[in-house]
Amino acid sequence: MTLDELEYRFVRPLEQLLTLATGTHCEALELQVGNDDGSDDLLANWPSNSYAVRRRSSDQCQAERPMIRQRMRFGMHCAAYPPNIDFGTLVPRWYALQAQLSSACDLIFSLRSDAGGYLQQQMFTIASAVEALHRGLYPQLEEKTDDERARNKTILAAVKSGCPEHHEWLAGVIQFAHRRSYVFRVRALLQDTDHLMSAIVGDEEKWTQQLRDIRDGIGHVLPAQDDMTVDQMVAMLDSARLFAEVVLLRRLGFTDAECRRSLEHHWERENVRALVEKGFPEWFASPAVTGRS
Numbered sequence: 001m002t003l004d005e006l007e008y009r010f011v012r013p014l015e016q017l018l019t020l021a022t023g024t025h026c027e028a029l030e031l032q033v034g035n036d037d038g039s040d041d042l043l044a045n046w047p048s049n050s051y052a053v054r055r056r057s058s059d060q061c062q063a064e065r066p067m068i069r070q071r072m073r074f075g076m077h078c079a080a081y082p083p084n085i086d087f088g089t090l091v092p093r094w095y096a097l098q099a100q101l102s103s104a105c106d107l108i109f110s111l112r113s114d115a116g117g118y119l120q121q122q123m124f125t126i127a128s129a130v131e132a133l134h135r136g137l138y139p140q141l142e143e144k145t146d147d148e149r150a151r152n153k154t155i156l157a158a159v160k161s162g163c164p165e166h167h168e169w170l171a172g173v174i175q176f177a178h179r180r181s182y183v184f185r186v187r188a189l190l191q192d193t194d195h196l197m198s199a200i201v202g203d204e205e206k207w208t209q210q211l212r213d214i215r216d217g218i219g220h221v222l223p224a225q226d227d228m229t230v231d232q233m234v235a236m237l238d239s240a241r242l243f244a245e246v247v248l249l250r251r252l253g254f255t256d257a258e259c260r261r262s263l264e265h266h267w268e269r270e271n272v273r274a275l276v277e278k279g280f281p282e283w284f285a286s287p288a289v290t291g292r293s
Contacts, residue, residue: 007031013098016109017091020245021072023265025112073262074254083258090252097251104132108244111237119233120218120225126240127215133247134185137192141180148178182212193246194256200273201239202283210280211240235279238272 011028018026074083098105107129116122135142144152152174160167180188186208190197201207214236217225242263249259263269277284 003031003033006033013095013105014091016098016105017094019109019112020248021074023073023245023268025109025114073249073265074258083254083261093252097248101133101136101248104129104136104244105248107132108241108248111241119230119237123214123233123237123240124218126237126244127211127218129244130189130211130240131182131185131215133244134180134189137247137251138188144178152177182215183208186211189243189247193243193250193259196246196256196259197239197243200242200269201276202280206280206283207236207239207276210236229279231275232279235272235275239276242268242272 011031015027074085076085076087078084107125110116111122111126117125155174156167156171159170190204190208195204197207198204214225214228214233216222246259246263249262250256254262260269
């Protein structure tokens with residue numbers, strides 16, 4: 001196996017797991033490789049022959065001291081800081097999930113790096129990542145059902161009979177009509193996460209519509225996007241990124257209560273809520289969303 005493949009298949013997912021656990025960008029500074037003789041007796045083969053491979057030239061000029069997190073989103077064998085996870089069971093679950101959602105994870109965690117790009121670029125990235133999460137988690141929804149095929153056949157037959165000049169155009173239009181809308185996908189993920197975001201964004205419905213409008217506006221270069229303030233864009237970016245990471249935590253088996261506990265790390269929930277409330281105060285006007293659950 002080449003080093004590039006090792007990095008892509010094993011190191012990259014582990015970096016992403018650490019980023020999810022800490023809420024900040026993590027990367028491997030060094031990769032050690034060696035030959036495994038297949039023996040389970042580690043002491044008999046100590047010290048092992050391994051070779052350190054420098055993965056990035058920038059590793060040589062690390063100006064900052066390593067960051068030590070006293071509180072992570074979840075701990076390992078650390079009952080004092082719940083939720084407490086078992087490393088041996090979590091890592092295989094993560095590698096399986098990351099393989100299923102590889103492209104979506106690349107989009108999500110790229111935003112934690114220093115090279116995330118301009119604000120609108122980051123916003124389009126996370127809006128696309130949310131859609132990619134739903135597509136990856138529910139691949140069966142990308143296929144037509146028998147009823148949908150029958151419906152399309154009936155419609156096309158009627159048009160071909162009555163307006164043959166529009167038949168070819170309509171066939172192209174309804175070819176992908178079975179695919180779910182962006183709003184449908186976000187609503188489904190909000191439901192999957194027990195609507196944890198309602199305490200952060202206030203009005204989930206308006207937040208969902210705003211996320212869709214941003215995705216469409218940036219993707220199609222619509223002038224309406226120019227009306228958004230920087231505060232509003234930052235609020236949507238941070239809340240959507242947190243939402244995507246919550247989806248991943250739930251898929252790893254974290255309960256709703258454990259997710260809420262995880263996001264209290266460095267007051268993440270409160271900080272993101274404050275950003276959204278500043279950008280969209282009207283979303284919190286209803287008495288049902290003014291409390292901080």
